Amino acid sequence: MPTPQVDLFIPCFVDQLFPDTAMNMVKVLEKLGCAVHYNANQTCCGQPAYNAGYKTESCEVATKFLNDFPSAEGHYIVSPSASCVGMVRNAYAGLFEGSADQGRYHGVQRRIFELTEFIVDVLGVPSIAGARLAGKYTYHDSCSALRECGIRAAPRQLLDAVQGLERLEMAETETCCGFGGTFAVKFEAISVAMAEQKVEHALATGADYLISTDTSCLMHLDAYIRREKKPIKTLHVADVLASGW
Incomplete structure (x- = not known):
């Protein structure tokens, strides 16, 4: 089985307030044999602006997200936040529908997972040895x-x-x-x-x-x-x- 390639998506809350959680996610993924990559240019998924009703501003942030996670065959995007994963999977559909970025969005949508669903549903791992x-x-x-x-x-x-x-x-x-x-x-x-x-x-x-x-x-x-x-x-x-x- 080829080595799973994982692009980390570390949301604002985790980056600023819970960095140890992000590092623990890396620890777990590497234990499972994943090659972990991190793009330091990443920022926010746009959810705060989107939930506040600022569609134009959230779309700008969402576009940056697509740029920060270019579609790559065999790469997964994994995050320790189901909230942010849900934003990308679902809300982006409305933001990019009919736009030139719709295809790029669909590529990202298929590749993004919350940590536990990635471990169980994608990797097929039922437990973390030694936990x-x-x-x-x-x-x-x-x-x-x-x-x-x-x-x-x-x-x-x-x-x-x-x-x-x-x-x-x-x-x-x-x-x-x-x-x-x-x-x-x-x-x-x-x-x-x-x-x-x-x-x-x-x-x-x-x-x-x-x-x-x-x-x-x-x-x-x-x-x-x-x-x-x-x-x-x-x-x-x-x-x-x-x-x-």
């Missing part, structure tokens, strides 16, 4: 992972295979955490209440860890957890898969 973390976890299905990318089984499969880790499903795991990008700014009270509900559901399981595919959700939930001094820790799935070895 170890003692404790109990509950999983948060981010809106983007579940609804935009159809990701549900892959992260649970990989996490369940981590030595020492036990899953406890919380109530309403598929309910939004309340972040929603600009939603958290425009509707702060509602956003915080949704975070509170999500965290309380997680605490009710008795889990030590609240794990997800999206740092944006985890950042929002962790802010509430820290403020209220709740006894649970947030972790990105890449950080778990890279632990213990």
